[in-house]
Amino acid sequence: MAGRATTRALLLHLAVLAALVVLYWLLPDYHRGVLARVLVLAVFAAGYNIVFGYAGLLSLGHAMFFAAGIYGAGLPVYHLDWGVGAAFATGVGAGALLALVVGMLALRTTGVAFMIVTMMFSQVFYLTTLYFTQWTRGEEGLVLPQAARRLALPGLEIDLSDPASRYFIAVALFSVVLMASFAIVRAPFGRVLVAIRENEERVRMLGYDVFSNKLAAMVISGAFCAAAGAAYAVLFGYIGSTFATIQYSILPLLWVLLGGAGTVLGPLLGTVFMFYVVDITSGYTSAYLLIVGVALIVLVLFFPKGVLGTIRERWLRWLP
Amino acid sequence: MAAVSPLLQTRGLSRSFGGLRAVDSVDFSLDAGEIRAIIGPNGAGKTTFVSLVCGRIAPSAGTILFEGVDVTRLPAHQRVKRGIAYTFQITSIFANLSVFDNVALAAQRRLIDHAERGGSRFSPADLRRGVAEALERVGLADRAEQAAGKLAYGHQRLLEVAMGLALEPRLLILDEPTQGLSDAEIDGFIALVRDIARSATVLLIEHNMPVVMALADRITVMNNGAVLAEGTPAEIRADSAVQHAYLGTPDDD
Numbered sequence A: 001m002a003g004r005a006t007t008r009a010l011l012l013h014l015a016v017l018a019a020l021v022v023l024y025w026l027l028p029d030y031h032r033g034v035l036a037r038v039l040v041l042a043v044f045a046a047g048y049n050i051v052f053g054y055a056g057l058l059s060l061g062h063a064m065f066f067a068a069g070i071y072g073a074g075l076p077v078y079h080l081d082w083g084v085g086a087a088f089a090t091g092v093g094a095g096a097l098l099a100l101v102v103g104m105l106a107l108r109t110t111g112v113a114f115m116i117v118t119m120m121f122s123q124v125f126y127l128t129t130l131y132f133t134q135w136t137r138g139e140e141g142l143v144l145p146q147a148a149r150r151l152a153l154p155g156l157e158i159d160l161s162d163p164a165s166r167y168f169i170a171v172a173l174f175s176v177v178l179m180a181s182f183a184i185v186r187a188p189f190g191r192v193l194v195a196i197r198e199n200e201e202r203v204r205m206l207g208y209d210v211f212s213n214k215l216a217a218m219v220i221s222g223a224f225c226a227a228a229g230a231a232y233a234v235l236f237g238y239i240g241s242t243f244a245t246i247q248y249s250i251l252p253l254l255w256v257l258l259g260g261a262g263t264v265l266g267p268l269l270g271t272v273f274m275f276y277v278v279d280i281t282s283g284y285t286s287a288y289l290l291i292v293g294v295a296l297i298v299l300v301l302f303f304p305k306g307v308l309g310t311i312r313e314r315w316l317r318w319l320p
Numbered sequence B: 001m002a003a004v005s006p007l008l009q010t011r012g013l014s015r016s017f018g019g020l021r022a023v024d025s026v027d028f029s030l031d032a033g034e035i036r037a038i039i040g041p042n043g044a045g046k047t048t049f050v051s052l053v054c055g056r057i058a059p060s061a062g063t064i065l066f067e068g069v070d071v072t073r074l075p076a077h078q079r080v081k082r083g084i085a086y087t088f089q090i091t092s093i094f095a096n097l098s099v100f101d102n103v104a105l106a107a108q109r110r111l112i113d114h115a116e117r118g119g120s121r122f123s124p125a126d127l128r129r130g131v132a133e134a135l136e137r138v139g140l141a142d143r144a145e146q147a148a149g150k151l152a153y154g155h156q157r158l159l160e161v162a163m164g165l166a167l168e169p170r171l172l173i174l175d176e177p178t179q180g181l182s183d184a185e186i187d188g189f190i191a192l193v194r195d196i197a198r199s200a201t202v203l204l205i206e207h208n209m210p211v212v213m214a215l216a217d218r219i220t221v222m223n224n225g226a227v228l229a230e231g232t233p234a235e236i237r238a239d240s241a242v243q244h245a246y247l248g249t250p251d252d253d
């Protein structure tokens, strides 16, 4: 029973990853570029999903973790000529550390207060990036020189501005985060997170320290989001404070809601879907945001649990 | 059996809500291995009293000793780790999760604790076995894959008990577990509690007097937040103050 469902779910996720690899040879150039970017953003969404979809914590400040990754990786590359590998690790570490500190404070609140506190922290982060304009160039941002965007491995140097390496690095990062999410939600820890979402007091009375479990979820989430940010910086070569604005806190919420909160593949689906809705409609009309808004309303009305959440409820109970 | 210190002891335990003294300076003592019933009219403070014991709410005054250790300041989750399990009066299961996952949350807690105390790490098979055992004991084994919220009310009560069992507690607090059960289910439940009592101490809040009389070694009667009387079932039956406050007629059913 439980064993077979796990195998089936595992095969499905591996098949999706294989399809992403194969798509490289099937897609025209433009869509390869789009998909590379979307996959990095899907990592951001997957990180948000841990906290929002599984633990049920509605954060409105996750832009700060994405931006912590962007700046944590981008600034050392730009100012200190660091290698891409060390910069990436610094970005991830910065996001995890920030999530630990913010979590310790924000998780004392719940509900609306939690939304506001996370939003305020993120706003402080955004203002900080503006305050240190001499280092960050604020809204205008910094473009990382192409020469710096090289990943030096023993016996091999990868140019991160090359579309093919960019695509496969994005797939690799997404694969790691997808399989990590899969492992987390299948583990006892994931079961506790879902239970916290459903009935916090009952979890406490089963002997769990709810605060520590939420904090652990925040740190993992912060690390994933920062990994997305760090990858974004070194793959696409631009770092700017736009990524710390409230818009980048709302976007992962929308992606996750669309794809299905609390499903492992939902963040990818939501990110792809939203990107193409914006992309296609903006080609036809300047009122594309209106169409995006209508599409969102329709989805929320007919698929309140997101695409995959609805599919799981109706047909595929075994989906993680 | 008087030489050993009691499993659970409270001294002057009190809790007020606004001006209402829901639990008023209760001195209580429970020996290991006992089945103790707490009875009393609605609003007597029974749920509040056991909530103080398990840490679900904080006391206004008084101390709680569990196995001789002062646990008054311990957060609830650490009391559970020490072996105090509480099943809710108002059914409080995870309605959207499967029956299996509900019990697995309790079973994995015990397995994790075992590993932390230096035992071996547990495998998914260990977890499945622990869940199956608990569900077997309450008779829900064939419903493991169902969503808990879809169970009949009586079965949800039994699921609560299974979650308590899977923790393998030293003290299992059952708050009106037979509420909503059919007569046939109640007979099964009495047998189940006798079985549980072989490995745990049971503190049972119950309105159903035949269940209390069938199970309890001793009975504590609460009224207006205080202990009104305590004794064997026979003593409690004979106590005129109890009859007056609670049982109503001298010979209930």
Ligand SMILES: Nc1ncnc2c1ncn2[C@@H]1O[C@H](COP(=O)(O)OP(=O)(O)OP(=O)(O)O)[C@@H](O)[C@H]1O
Pocket: B017, B020, B022, B040, B041, B042, B043, B044, B045, B046, B047, B048, B049, B089
């Ligand atoms: N959280 C609370 N806030 C305010 N008053 C409360 C609260 N919990 C309980 N009370 C009050 O405390 C008193 C004792 O309630 P309690 O639930 O402990 O009684 P009980 O003996 O369990 O009753 P029942 O048999 O109906 O379950 C009641 O008057 C109740 O209204």
Ligand SMILES: [Mg+2]
Pocket: B046, B047, B048, B089, B175
């Ligand atoms: Mg009660």
